[in-house]
Amino acid sequence: MKFDFDARYFNPEHTLDCGQVFRFSRYRDGFLSLSADKICYVHSDGVKTVVESDDCDYFYNYFDLDRDYSEIVEKAKSYGIPLLSKSAELCRGLRILNQNREEMIYSFIISQNNNIPRIKGIISRICEGLGEKKSSPFGDYHAFPSSSAMAGADISFYRSAGAGYRDEYLCRTSARIAKEGVTRLDGLDAESLRKELLTYKGIGPKVADCVALFGFGKSQSFPVDTWVEKIYREDFKGEVKDRKKISDYFVSVFGEYSGYIQQYLFYGKRLNL
DNA sequence: TACCAGGACGTGC
């Protein structure tokens, strides 16, 4: 099956390449996009963006297609911040994904003190080693492994996958989630969720904000990493160094739009706008 | 070679 959407507000490249997700690859004139145990082929001609998948309902929600992004883009441009205005205009087709919760937890544990190309490689090798092999109209692929599958792997597996010192975090957190699940995280407000996430080994403030934003739809999250620190200094003339205070500052300015604006800024900075 | 990448943890104070 397939469906299409106005390409003006759904740009696959910007949506997938902006750093919120690590499992996608170029395919034909578009991308293969993977989430949990599912896959889709997404491509655009600049007028219509088309999603092809056996799980169209899943990907309609995954790409957040019920939300009106024209309002978010206009809000972002209303602040008169050059980097933000330029990025929001160029990336009006960038959408914040509704990603799998457990996949976000492991992916962003891996992301700490790491770079995006290497993060993608590590996650890919973990999926190949532990994820169920699936077939699709676009070829075979591996699902993201279940927490129990991850908990069953030896710590040396994660080291050989390139995870480095994060190997122990993956073992301990997957063992915990395999045992107790993540239902304890359901229905929490943003503040409580953040507090709970910080109790997992390998999840600190920044990773918790990413998981809350990309896995739990908490748009009042503003993850602060080294790139955002640079944006804070150079584009907002900020002087505070504490990341928690920097995040609080941005949330106080952007409120419920924080997560979207954070992505415009982050991606725009990486694109050197 | 030293520094950087979507940082977090443990220790010492």
Added chain:
DNA sequence: GCACGTCATGGT
């Protein structure tokens, strides 16, 4: 509570 050293790995 806060500052600081340490933690793999690959790219520049």
